[in-house]
Amino acid sequence: MSPSISGTGGAKRDRLRIAIQKSGRLAEPARALLSACGLSWRESRDKLFCYGESLPIDLLLVRDDDIPGLIADGVCDFGVVGRNELNEQAAARARIGLPPAFRELRALGFGGCRLMLAIPESWEWQGPAQLQGLRIATSYPAILGEWLQAQGIQASVVELSGSVEIAPKLGTADLICDLVSSGATLLANQLKPVETLLDSVAVLAGPVRDFDDERAALAEMLLRRVDGVLKLKDSKLLMFRAHRDTVAELARLLPDADPLVQLPGEGEGPLSLQTMCHGAVTWQRLEELERAGAQGLMVLSVERSLA
Ligand code: ATP
Numbered sequence: 001m002s003p004s005i006s007g008t009g010g011a012k013r014d015r016l017r018i019a020i021q022k023s024g025r026l027a028e029p030a031r032a033l034l035s036a037c038g039l040s041w042r043e044s045r046d047k048l049f050c051y052g053e054s055l056p057i058d059l060l061l062v063r064d065d066d067i068p069g070l071i072a073d074g075v076c077d078f079g080v081v082g083r084n085e086l087n088e089q090a091a092a093r094a095r096i097g098l099p100p101a102f103r104e105l106r107a108l109g110f111g112g113c114r115l116m117l118a119i120p121e122s123w124e125w126q127g128p129a130q131l132q133g134l135r136i137a138t139s140y141p142a143i144l145g146e147w148l149q150a151q152g153i154q155a156s157v158v159e160l161s162g163s164v165e166i167a168p169k170l171g172t173a174d175l176i177c178d179l180v181s182s183g184a185t186l187l188a189n190q191l192k193p194v195e196t197l198l199d200s201v202a203v204l205a206g207p208v209r210d211f212d213d214e215r216a217a218l219a220e221m222l223l224r225r226v227d228g229v230l231k232l233k234d235s236k237l238l239m240f241r242a243h244r245d246t247v248a249e250l251a252r253l254l255p256d257a258d259p260l261v262q263l264p265g266e267g268e269g270p271l272s273l274q275t276m277c278h279g280a281v282t283w284q285r286l287e288e289l290e291r292a293g294a295q296g297l298m299v300l301s302v303e304r305s306l307a
């Protein structure tokens with residue numbers, strides 16, 4: 001029997017369900033993050049529902065556009081989705097008077113992009129007032145509508161579900177509002193980005209209300225593990241020995257590290273020290289630390305931490 005995937009209304013549940021993108025930019029990094037949190041799944045043949053093996057946390061593989069709605073309807077408890085999509089659907093709900101039904105819980109550090117206005121290369125950008133009366137093509141009509149309103153500008157929003165960047169060439173719009181990461185797509189279409197409406201990144205989204213069943217403890221554990229993984233992402237454990245009189249200078253050279261911890265040792269010799277460094281630990285930095293008195297420097301990758 002395949003597990004049923006339906007809205008649960010107020011029913012008590014003892015498993016968590018997380019929606020992630022089935023395929024696309026966020027699919028792999030979302031899986032990698034959840035695997036790093038200790039989750040593993042039994043893949044089903046239809047590859048829509050993955051039953052959680054290591055923990056009672058299941059995956060639903062869907063289109064990213066569906067994720068906010070799945071949380072709103074209680075079909076899923078969490079989702080990994082772009083802030084752009086989450087905010088668009090939140091703004092669309094607000095516009096028709098619906099209450100908030102999902103919220104951003106954590107920014108996840110991947111899938112970064114910006115929602116930007118882009119105009120034909122030949123135009124000179126003079127600021128938002130220039131948009132009065134123009135036609136703007138976008139897949140984000142609610143965010144754009146809110147922004148235009150805040151600027152006090154009346155423009156017509158042409159909603160397109162894809163290939164927004166060719167609208168000016170086709171004559172269906174004067175300019176566009178679309179996601180930009182490298183800017184290469186804009187360049188290829190003789191457009192230039194001029195104004196940022198939203199800085200986006202993949203986020204962990206969840207419901208607005210807390211759980212009142214066994215999911216509460218699971219959700220807390222998941223968030224704690226996500227925090228642990230995010231915190232360690234670029235961190236390294238740095239270990240070395242140093243004489244007491246060089247410690248202040250060494251600490252100064254490690255502004256992106258936690259306070260130095262002295263490990264227990266004997267006698268008068270150098271102290272044994274360690275710290276978690278949250279920035280890049282390059283060879284150059286190690287050489288600098290060595291010149292300042294650090295001996296036996298070691299840089300260790302950290303697998304897991306409950307800080
Ligand atoms: P789906 O089939 O799930 O609907 P999609 O085509 O809508 O897929 P992708 O192109 O995979 O989605 O993008 C997913 C998310 O990746 C976007 O919503 C956005 O948050 C993020 N992203 C990062 N960089 C870009 C970019 N340059 N263009 C579009 N999205 C980007």
Ligand code: ZN
Pocket residue numbers: 063064065
């Ligand atoms: Zn999509």
